[in-house]
Structure formats: structure tokens, C-alpha cells
Amino acid sequence: MEKLEKYNNIHQYYEWVYEIIHLLDLKKWICITFYIICKLILFSILLIVLECIFNKGVRFIGKRIVNSTHFIWDNILYENKVFDSLAHFFPLSIGFILIKPFFKNYQTIIIYIEKVFDILFVLMILQFLIRVVNSIMRIATSENNHQTIAVRSFSQLLKIVSIIFCVLIIIAILTRNDLITVLTSLGAITAIVILIFRDTILGFVSGVQMASTKMIKVGDWIGIHKYNIEGTVREINLTSAKIENFDKTITSVPTYDLISTAVTNFEVMRKKNIRRIKRSILFNIQSFHFCNAAKLEEFQNFYLIKNYIHRKKKEIEDFNKKKNIDLSMDINGRRLTNIGLFRQYALEYLHQHPRISQSETLMVRHLEPTPYGLPIELYCFTNTSVSIKYERIQASVFDHLLTAAKEFNLKVTQVTTNVTY
Known part of the structure; x- marks a missing residue:
């Protein structure tokens, strides 16, 4: 009895499925679907063929135009494929016109395809704008x-x-x-x-x-x-x-x-092809002293400050005589110092140096004294801005002045530490 009841239920289910298939007319639905798919495939093939024809045609014409002119901007437009973007509009326009004749009696399909074409038009315009902007940026x-x-x-x-x-x-x-x-x-x-x-x-x-x-x-x-x-x-x-x-x-x-x-x-x-030198030499203040006549005679043999010492000696002697100053003590009156003569020597050295610009600021100055000594700063400009040449000139200047400082009995400060090995 139970098996018979189960058989009747299955039979009712099959009848129900058959009625649904009959109502839907499945064969007709499959035929329509297949027909629409074939039309879509044919329509797509037509668009692809039109795309290839117009793309090759526009590229051929564009290349001929580019080769026949002497402008640079058209070459850049061609290289950035601006003409290719223009070629896309022709097959899309033809395809859009053919939608209704191709899919007549299928209004729903036409609505969706038109939406797809509208989106493609927007994307083509965007691609065209981006390529034009890239070309303009490259030209400008x-x-x-x-x-x-x-x-x-x-x-x-x-x-x-x-x-x-x-x-x-x-x-x-x-x-x-x-x-x-x-x-x-x-x-x-x-x-x-x-x-x-x-x-x-x-x-x-x-x-x-x-x-x-x-x-x-x-x-x-x-x-x-x-x-x-x-x-x-x-x-x-x-x-x-x-x-x-x-x-x-x-x-x-x-x-x-x-x-x-x-x-x-x-x-x-x-x-301007110049570069600044702004570096200082730190001197031990304990090595500073007044210059006596013997020292001045020795320093007067230095070519760069020979005339300076001669002029300053006469100026100082006249001043001291005019003021009737007792010169038995070194601190009285005006006197030349070894650090002052070195500073003038460094200034004259920079003035006669062939690689130091004479048209820009040039000076040798004192900086604020520190616990380690007195910095004498060189402020000048080389007549080249090339890094290698600049470093070479700067090194040669300081090589000379650091060595020349010994001739003026000056000691360059060198901080040392007691290290036990």
C-alpha cells in the first residue's frame, strides 16, 4: 500500500513538470535564445571587422600625414595613439545605427545593447582625452x-x-x-x-x-x-x-x-657658475703675539703681504709718534700681530688665486672665540660650480693656508685625547 502511494506521488510530480514545460513552450524558448545568440555573434563579428578596417585605414592615413609634415607635435600624437582612439568612434557609430534594424522585435535586447554602446562611447571618449592630455604634456x-x-x-x-x-x-x-x-x-x-x-x-x-x-x-x-x-x-x-x-x-x-x-x-x-667656500681654521689663542722689528723684517719677505707691512709700518710709526707713546712695552700703542698678518696674507692669497671669483663677496673674518680657540673663516666663491673642481680648489686653498700658518708662528688647534693601547 505504501509503495503504491509513493508511486502515485512520483507520477503527480512528473505530470506537474510536464505541464510547466508545456506552458513555457521550452522548444520555442530555446530556439529564440539560440537565434538571439547567433545574431549577437554576427553583430560582434561585424563590429570587429569594421574596427580592423577603420583602425588600419586611420593609422595608414595618419602615418602618411605625419611623414609628410615637419612638425613634432603630430609625431607625438601618432606615437600616443590618438588617431587610434579616433578610429574607434567610426565602427561604434555604425554599430549603434544598426542595433534597431539588426534586433527588431526584441526591444529588451535593444535597450541593453544601447546601454553597452553608451558605456563604450564614454570609455572611448575617456581614452581619447587621456591620450590627448598625455601628448600635450609631452609637447609642453x-x-x-x-x-x-x-x-x-x-x-x-x-x-x-x-x-x-x-x-x-x-x-x-x-x-x-x-x-x-x-x-x-x-x-x-x-x-x-x-x-x-x-x-x-x-x-x-x-x-x-x-x-x-x-x-x-x-x-x-x-x-x-x-x-x-x-x-x-x-x-x-x-x-x-x-x-x-x-x-x-x-x-x-x-x-x-x-x-x-x-x-x-x-x-x-x-x-652663475660659482660656488661658495665658507670654512674656518681654528687657531690656538696662546700662539698669538705682537710682532717686533725682527719679525716684521722676516715677514716682509713674504711677497703677498710685503707692501701691506711696509704701508702699515709707516702708518703705525706716524700714529705712535703723533701720540708720543712709550714703546718700551709691547702693549702700548699700535702694533702688528702675527694673527692679523696671517689674516691679511689669507685675504691677499684669495685675491690673487686664479680660481677664486673676484666679483663676488670675498673676506677673511674672525668668528666668535670658542673654548678651543679663535676661528678664522674664509668666505669666498670659486669660479666654478662643478663639485669635483670645487672640492679640489677648496682643498688646495686650505692646504696652503694651514701650512703657511706655521710661518707666522701660529698653532692650529688640534683636540687630542689620551688613549692607552
Whole structure:
């Protein structure tokens, strides 16, 4: 009895499935589906064929035009495939026109295919804009100048805005809403968007400021004390700046830091082909003394200060006689000192040095005394900004002056420590 009841249940189930299949007319549904798929395949093949024909045709015409002109900009447009983007519009336009004749009687299919084509048109326009912007940036940034930063910042911002705008249009197409409605609905997340693009906004503002004030450009030699960086600017984009250090490493810093922190630009110095020497020699004060007549006779044999000593001796003698000063004590009256003569010797040495610029500031001065002695600083400029030549000149100057200090009975301070081995 139970087996019979079970058999009846199964039989009812089969009858129910048969009725559903009969109602759906499964054979007819399969035929329609297969017919639509075949049409979609044929339509896709037609678009691919049209794409190949127009793409090759536009590239052929574009190449002929590029080869027949002497302009650089058309070569850049061709290399960045701007003409290829134009070629995509022709098959898409023809395909869009053929949608209704090709899929007549299938309004639902037509609606969905038109949406796909609308999205493809948006993507093609975006691709075209990005390639045009890249070409313009490449044309405008062929030279390293301040306009380069502004062009690069504007172009990168334009690409970001274009991408966002195209995404919003695609959302509007998919949701069947107008663009204003989509923008209104996104108003609630404006703060989040600003937070996400904070560095981009700051980088854009920094690029505009650097371009307008001509502070920094690609190729400049700069130093950023905050990060202890010194090198050549290789790239300034919307979010970061790449600096090539002298050890050939690359350091990336936020673009905004180039205007918000202290940055030293050495480019003016390099353009004038000069470089500053600002270094001091520390002397032991215990070695300073007045020069007597015998010492002055000895120092007068030094060619660089011979005339100076002769002139100062006469000036000092006249002063002391006029004041009727007792010269039995060294401290009375005016006298020359060995440190003063050395300072004049160093100044004359710099004046006659062929690699020291005579048109820039040149002086030898005292700095504030320290517990280790008195620093005598040389402040001058070499007539070259090349690092290797600059270091060589600076070393030769100090080699000579450190050795010459012994001739004036001066002791250079040398801090030593007692080490037991």
C-alpha cells in the first residue's frame, strides 16, 4: 500500500513538470535564445571587422600625414595613439545605427545593447582625452622650465577629473538617472572624497604656486633641510617630487613639502657658475703675539703681504709718534700681530688665486672665540660650480693656508685625547 502511494506521488510530480514545460513552450524558448545568440555573434563579428578596417585605414592615413609634415607635435600624437582612439568612434557609430534594424522585435535586447554602446562611447571618449592630455604634456614639457610643473599638474588633475566624471556618467547610464541626480546623491560623501584626494589637491595647489612664483623646476639643484636631502629634481607630479641624490639614489617627497618647508635652491649659483667656500681654521689663542722689528723684517719677505707691512709700518710709526707713546712695552700703542698678518696674507692669497671669483663677496673674518680657540673663516666663491673642481680648489686653498700658518708662528688647534693601547 505504501509503495503504491509513493508511486502515485512520483507520477503527480512528473505530470506537474510536464505541464510547466508545456506552458513555457521550452522548444520555442530555446530556439529564440539560440537565434538571439547567433545574431549577437554576427553583430560582434561585424563590429570587429569594421574596427580592423577603420583602425588600419586611420593609422595608414595618419602615418602618411605625419611623414609628410615637419612638425613634432603630430609625431607625438601618432606615437600616443590618438588617431587610434579616433578610429574607434567610426565602427561604434555604425554599430549603434544598426542595433534597431539588426534586433527588431526584441526591444529588451535593444535597450541593453544601447546601454553597452553608451558605456563604450564614454570609455572611448575617456581614452581619447587621456591620450590627448598625455601628448600635450609631452609637447609642453620638452624643456625643463617652470611652466612644465604647471602643465604636468593641470594635466594630471584633468585626467583624474575626467575619470571621475566618466564613472559618474556610467553610473547614470546604468541606473537610468540623469547626471545631476547622481551628483546630488553623491553630495553626502563629499567630505570623504576631499579626504581621499587631499594630497592631490595640495599637490595641484603647490604646482600652480611653484609655476607662478618660479620657485623650483625639474632639473634644479635643491636641498631640503627637513629631510636632510640635497640633489637634483627629476620629476614633480601631482602628489610627489622625485629628487636624485648625489649618491644616485632617488628620494620621493610630497609635492606640498616643496612650498611648506624650507628648501634651498642652488640653481642660481649653478647658472652663475660659482660656488661658495665658507670654512674656518681654528687657531690656538696662546700662539698669538705682537710682532717686533725682527719679525716684521722676516715677514716682509713674504711677497703677498710685503707692501701691506711696509704701508702699515709707516702708518703705525706716524700714529705712535703723533701720540708720543712709550714703546718700551709691547702693549702700548699700535702694533702688528702675527694673527692679523696671517689674516691679511689669507685675504691677499684669495685675491690673487686664479680660481677664486673676484666679483663676488670675498673676506677673511674672525668668528666668535670658542673654548678651543679663535676661528678664522674664509668666505669666498670659486669660479666654478662643478663639485669635483670645487672640492679640489677648496682643498688646495686650505692646504696652503694651514701650512703657511706655521710661518707666522701660529698653532692650529688640534683636540687630542689620551688613549692607552
